[in-house]
Amino acid sequence: MPQLKFDITITLDGYVAGPNQSVENPLGEGASGIHDWAVKTRAFAEMHGRDGGETGANDGVVRESFENIGASLMGRNMFGGGPGSWGEDPWRGWWGDNPPFHTRVFVLTHHEREPLEMEGGTTFHFVTDGIESALEQATEAAGAKDVHIGGGAQTAQQYLRAGLIDEMELHLVPQFLGAGERLFDNLDGADIRLDQTRVIETPEVTHLKYRVLK
Amino acid sequence: MPQLKFDITITLDGYVAGPNQSVENPLGEGASGIHDWAVKTRAFAEMHGRDGGETGANDGVVRESFENIGASLMGRNMFGGGPGSWGEDPWRGWWGDNPPFHTRVFVLTHHEREPLEMEGGTTFHFVTDGIESALEQATEAAGAKDVHIGGGAQTAQQYLRAGLIDEMELHLVPQFLGAGERLFDNLDGADIRLDQTRVIETPEVTHLKYRVLK
Numbered sequence: 001m002p003q004l005k006f007d008i009t010i011t012l013d014g015y016v017a018g019p020n021q022s023v024e025n026p027l028g029e030g031a032s033g034i035h036d037w038a039v040k041t042r043a044f045a046e047m048h049g050r051d052g053g054e055t056g057a058n059d060g061v062v063r064e065s066f067e068n069i070g071a072s073l074m075g076r077n078m079f080g081g082g083p084g085s086w087g088e089d090p091w092r093g094w095w096g097d098n099p100p101f102h103t104r105v106f107v108l109t110h111h112e113r114e115p116l117e118m119e120g121g122t123t124f125h126f127v128t129d130g131i132e133s134a135l136e137q138a139t140e141a142a143g144a145k146d147v148h149i150g151g152g153a154q155t156a157q158q159y160l161r162a163g164l165i166d167e168m169e170l171h172l173v174p175q176f177l178g179a180g181e182r183l184f185d186n187l188d189g190a191d192i193r194l195d196q197t198r199v200i201e202t203p204e205v206t207h208l209k210y211r212v213l214k
Numbered sequence: 215m216p217q218l219k220f221d222i223t224i225t226l227d228g229y230v231a232g233p234n235q236s237v238e239n240p241l242g243e244g245a246s247g248i249h250d251w252a253v254k255t256r257a258f259a260e261m262h263g264r265d266g267g268e269t270g271a272n273d274g275v276v277r278e279s280f281e282n283i284g285a286s287l288m289g290r291n292m293f294g295g296g297p298g299s300w301g302e303d304p305w306r307g308w309w310g311d312n313p314p315f316h317t318r319v320f321v322l323t324h325h326e327r328e329p330l331e332m333e334g335g336t337t338f339h340f341v342t343d344g345i346e347s348a349l350e351q352a353t354e355a356a357g358a359k360d361v362h363i364g365g366g367a368q369t370a371q372q373y374l375r376a377g378l379i380d381e382m383e384l385h386l387v388p389q390f391l392g393a394g395e396r397l398f399d400n401l402d403g404a405d406i407r408l409d410q411t412r413v414i415e416t417p418e419v420t421h422l423k424y425r426v427l428k
Contacts, residue, residue, distance in 0.1 A: 012384075012398060012408070013228065013398035013399075013401065014227065014228045014396075014398065170226075172422070174408040174409070174410045174424055175407075175408070176398065176401060176404075176406050178401050178402070178403050178404075179403075182228075184226060184227035184228065184390065185227075187227065187390055187392050188392070189392050189393075190390075190392075192390050193389075194226070194388040194389070195388070195417075196388045196415075196417060196418075196420065199413065199415035199420050201410075201413035201415075203409075203410060204410075206410065206413050206420070206422060208386070208420060210388055
């Protein structure tokens with residue numbers, strides 16, 4: 001069965017982004033360092049069409065997170081361009097002409113928009129009728145492969161609350177942000193039960209993988 | 215050098231106690247299960263004067279957390295008996311006549327009280343002049359041994375903000391509480407930097423040990 005998978009870098013105090021996210025500072029204040037462990041890897045370099053990068057355990061984790069992914073889901077806030085309608089010269093994502101997804105990406109939004117085809121196989125589809133519909137469309141697009149939630153926190157929370165996530169991996173960094181967007185807020189008492197299935201430790205980050213019990 | 219050490223069980227969403235802590239429900243609603251991994255161990259049984267219990271990795275972690283401890287610190291909320299003055303028939307702690315500390319325990323409070331000597335080597339001392347004074351007294355009582363912060367969250371936060379903790383171990387359980395007392399709140403932008411020094415994985419809990427960089 002194709003799976004709905006989610007992975008994200010999280011600080012010890014539970015944040016996945018700092019406060020005051022903006023076009024200049026998409027991860028929020030103070031948060032750029034939390035992704036250093038991933039940015040250094042060879043897998044990250046390859047996905048962004050560059051050479052170099054470190055091999056090793058962290059590289060393996062990044063590589064695995066993109067294996068067998070047939071489609072992605074993300075929230076409007078992660079796609080970016082600010083809230084509200086798309087305007088005259090609409091935002092085309094943070095990632096330049098050739099985004100690192102190389103699949104169809106379903107963006108949750110309240111504002112309709114035509115699909116946006118980029119280079120390298122990425123097409124953004126804008127879904128206005130809710131998370132179940134977006135997941136259905138993504139699952140169909142993915143065929144036999146898995147669907148990956150790209151983020152951010154609010155999108156993950158919605159799918160987690162709805163019991164739709166199958167597998168979740170947290171990349172826990174020994175850092176504190178003190179403020180910003182917390183991954184595990186707004187769970188509204190949802191009865192979410194997990195099996196811890198794998199832990200990989202490196203000096204910079206601990207990768208904690210969980211299966212959501214259905 | 216004797217160290218100031220702290221360890222606590224924490225949920226994936228960052229809680230160390232549930233909401234509405236009370237005499238009937240000292241860990242707060244929904245939180246009793248988060249300590250199951252520890253309660254099952256042989257070390258826990260021994261500390262409470264009982265036979266039996268599981269050996270293995272979790273047992274080793276509990277045992278280690280009490281090794282070489284010469285004195286303990288805890289907050290008034292953890293000692294219990296409600297806030298305010300001590301009253302006519304003052305609260306003697308949650309732990310019966312023979313508490314599992316077997317050292318001097320320094321309780322942070324705003325309300326003076328004579329030391330309370332229990333069985334088995336535990337004496338509670340009530341400290342009203344702040345966290346530095348309590349740590350000084352505990353360090354002196356501990357001699358060449360380490361000082362352990364028993365909890366709870368607010369006491370840990372105060373020592374963490376003040377840069378006084380040397381080593382911290384989090385016992386991360388794959389559970390959600392959704393509400394209650396979060397360990398890493400109120401850090402007020404303190405610049406706390408950590409080295410991750412050890413990770414031990416078991417199916418029920420992941421033990422993450424950090425050294426605080428000074």
